[in-house]
Amino acid sequence: MIDNLQRGGSDYSASLIGAALNVNEIQIWTDIDGVHTNDPRVVENTHAIDELSFDEAAELAYFGAKILHPTCITPAKMANIPVRIKNTLDPEAPGTLISASGNKQRIKAIAAKDGITAIKIKSGRMLMAHGFLRRVFEIFETYKTSIDMITTSEVGVSVTIDNTKYLTEIIDDLRKYGTVDVDEDLVIICVVGDLIAESKGLAVRILDAVKDVPLRMISYGGSNYNISILVKAEYKKQSLIALSENLFNDLSSKN
Numbered sequence: 001m002i003d004n005l006q007r008g009g010s011d012y013s014a015s016l017i018g019a020a021l022n023v024n025e026i027q028i029w030t031d032i033d034g035v036h037t038n039d040p041r042v043v044e045n046t047h048a049i050d051e052l053s054f055d056e057a058a059e060l061a062y063f064g065a066k067i068l069h070p071t072c073i074t075p076a077k078m079a080n081i082p083v084r085i086k087n088t089l090d091p092e093a094p095g096t097l098i099s100a101s102g103n104k105q106r107i108k109a110i111a112a113k114d115g116i117t118a119i120k121i122k123s124g125r126m127l128m129a130h131g132f133l134r135r136v137f138e139i140f141e142t143y144k145t146s147i148d149m150i151t152t153s154e155v156g157v158s159v160t161i162d163n164t165k166y167l168t169e170i171i172d173d174l175r176k177y178g179t180v181d182v183d184e185d186l187v188i189i190c191v192v193g194d195l196i197a198e199s200k201g202l203a204v205r206i207l208d209a210v211k212d213v214p215l216r217m218i219s220y221g222g223s224n225y226n227i228s229i230l231v232k233a234e235y236k237k238q239s240l241i242a243l244s245e246n247l248f249n250d251l252s253s254k255n
Contacts, residue, residue: 011072019079026083033087034096038110038244057098059226063190064113107193107247116186122156123178139173149219187236190228209246
């Protein structure tokens, strides 16, 4: 069978071949000197990160860090082979090393994923009901639509998706179980790092940084490496800048 590799296909190929050959290190050469602390297209004074763990890199890649494709991480992680991101325009730059250990600095980077749609299902039948969430998730499975974020309450559930191909069909099916509200043109902003090491006060610092931004959803606890918030696209730049100023400017070292 012949197939075309999508965006990031060369990164994925390098990771697969490196894992198959059991090399000492896989290198991905790009036009920037490593994974940055924030999006340099939006935020000034970002810098490359020396080290990331596989899990941290995977979170950043999935949630918007364009320098690395999410599929690249898995083969290298399974084979426990470090991946180094290098800059073709500055070959002497050390780049970013992605490995099983990484380093233990608590907060590593911030990334943003555009084009997000939020769907809220509210239903009195959810209260004390068994199987409600399963039926909701089965609808998304039927239409092969992945969910990024999820929050729940006693009478409702909110989820986000980035693929709206079957949005109309999904909404029609969800209305069998309750009222459905849809918000479009949203952005997921995630803060990634070794969050276990600084659990006390971390969420407060993040939320304090975006205190002037209306938050649609907050996801915390699903991963030891990621805290995510959902905002309208118009607040993306404001949020990224505020988080950088609050989380990085007071660090004594860059990495």
